[in-house]
Amino acid sequence: MKKKTTIIDIARDLGISKTTISFVLNGKAREKGISQNQEIKILTYIEKIGYKPNVFAQSLRTGKTKTIGMMVEDISDPFFSSIARSMEEIAYKRGYKILYSSTENDTQKAKDLIQLYRNRQVDGYIIAPPPGIEHDIKVLLEDKFAVVVFDRTLPGIEVDNVLVNNYQSSYQATKHLIENGYLNIAMVTLDSDQSQMMDRQLGYEKALDECDRPGRVMKIIYRDNDVDNIKEIQEFLNSNTEIDAVFFATNYIADNGLEAIRNLKLGIPQNIGVVVFDDDRLFRLFSPSITAIVQPIKEIAEQVIKLMLILLSNPASKKPVRSILLPTVLKVRESTLRNQEKETRHTLK
């Protein structure tokens, strides 16, 4: 393996001190009063031989790593992986690298991950927090790390965050079902008191309340077991035959729910209306296509990174917590349009 050139090699080649080079490299030429000539000469040479500083030596010296640690529920979930991708793109441009990991919504795994990231001395933490890590985040904050939380918040913690308007979105989606003639709207959600889930439920309940409709919430265990979940949802729908619409609180709950509906041979949207929180690439291609609450992925990623970069560049000063609340879009498709003429897609030509 060819030996990496170091700043000393360059100093030798150019016949100047490595200090000068270091200054130029770190954009302090001006500040340190290095001559234009010298600067250009150095920059040109570095460009020519393609020198890159050793990031480990830099990190060791400065204690900074230009690295952001990101922990989400499941990095293979389309929602999170799309956000990760967008963030990475933006962060790159600012010279930051992102380290990803999946918490599986497991408190212990999240704690371990935070430890691991501390070890790797990441400069900042971007977290979709699982329950029970309030304390760990508090410690991070006390130790003056940059932390941004997204997708959900934790009660009693003052940390910058970016969320979507879960309450309002769910309210609107439920309203939409009501307006389309559905009378008994159920919600299938996670058995969890995480903020985003609670808000979604509250929005749903509020809409029902306003119109004096009954509600029925079914809760399933997180990623417990697909087969069991499907069976449970089937039983739920079977033993509550008055239900004529369902609001699925997440993408993967909808997976199970749609399979349950399919197994029961219930017709969408005639027998049962369907709305899902969080869109999927393929929902538009379902027959009938599935109405979904679309989260602004790009925007979320941008805002999170923006907050992070602000935190990272500012001296860890006392500042008010920034909360960013983004709107979603209810993408109305066929699964909630009982009153409309249904497009006949499966008719033979």
Next chain:
Amino acid sequence: MKKKTTIIDIARDLGISKTTISFVLNGKAREKGISQNQEIKILTYIEKIGYKPNVFAQSLRTGKTKTIGMMVEDISDPFFSSIARSMEEIAYKRGYKILYSSTENDTQKAKDLIQLYRNRQVDGYIIAPPPGIEHDIKVLLEDKFAVVVFDRTLPGIEVDNVLVNNYQSSYQATKHLIENGYLNIAMVTLDSDQSQMMDRQLGYEKALDECDRPGRVMKIIYRDNDVDNIKEIQEFLNSNTEIDAVFFATNYIADNGLEAIRNLKLGIPQNIGVVVFDDDRLFRLFSPSITAIVQPIKEIAEQVIKLMLILLSNPASKKPVRSILLPTVLKVRESTLRNQEKETRHTLK
């Protein structure tokens, strides 16, 4: 921020030299003949105060980083993100961290990424190679880095790889269409000479050849533009009305293709049969459900990491290139069963 404890603090606290501690930490107690007592004392103390060595100092010193760089086409693609997740899990257990990035199948971006990874001194490279980076990989190999390639290979490069049996899988899928009475089977694939795409096409053509069927291959440009792609596919199907089945060569081509079929109001599987290379979580829930070639995600991830760990642990010795070819499973669903009784899912109860 609380000051990190260093190995020196521990040496002081325990009243011994840091060398001894370093040896114990690196599992060289035995080798260096350190007393059982001493070892246990040190380990216990370290455990108690939760000391973790500074990885940057370690890396700077040893030149190793316990980090693997992974570059795929698009980390938000379900196929790649699922593989990434599995790999991460396995790698973690062995003390390795993975750095991910998306190449967007762009040669230049991939080259930049390799440079960036070299900078970060990753120990090994896991790559789903875009076209045109043969040379860069060769250089990596010459410099004795651990490299494993997956999903596709590059012509004329001797590098460990794990692939699925693209040829055989496509052959089988096409055969399946033929056996189900389809007469004019088209293939929609990428305009690319990447190995996996070529193999898929060859398998398709072989099956047609054997049965003396005509074939028709349409090629679209990589992730060019969804709208245009859809339109192109529509036009293709419209101007070749004899086509009664389509084999989509990737997941995201199928996205566009299914939308085209939908726009044309062609009935699946009556008017047109559909097979997709690479499954999607939701294909089973389509109406009709979509037949797909399922790649063994977990297995791919496992084999790649296994190869990588072998390379990493062995002295970079001359060894034969290891090629691992994994089988896929053709998951037959409704979209190819024209002769079967179609389940009537949309019947009202």
Next chain:
DNA sequence: GTGAAAGCGCTAACAG
């Protein structure tokens, strides 16, 4: 304006 030199925390050769 520029250079010498002191570490950042760790590993490992070498000495004892």
Next chain:
DNA sequence: CTGTTAGCGCTTTCAC
């Protein structure tokens, strides 16, 4: 068996 010590490559203070 254990301790001393020389760097790994870089940033930054301080002196010239």
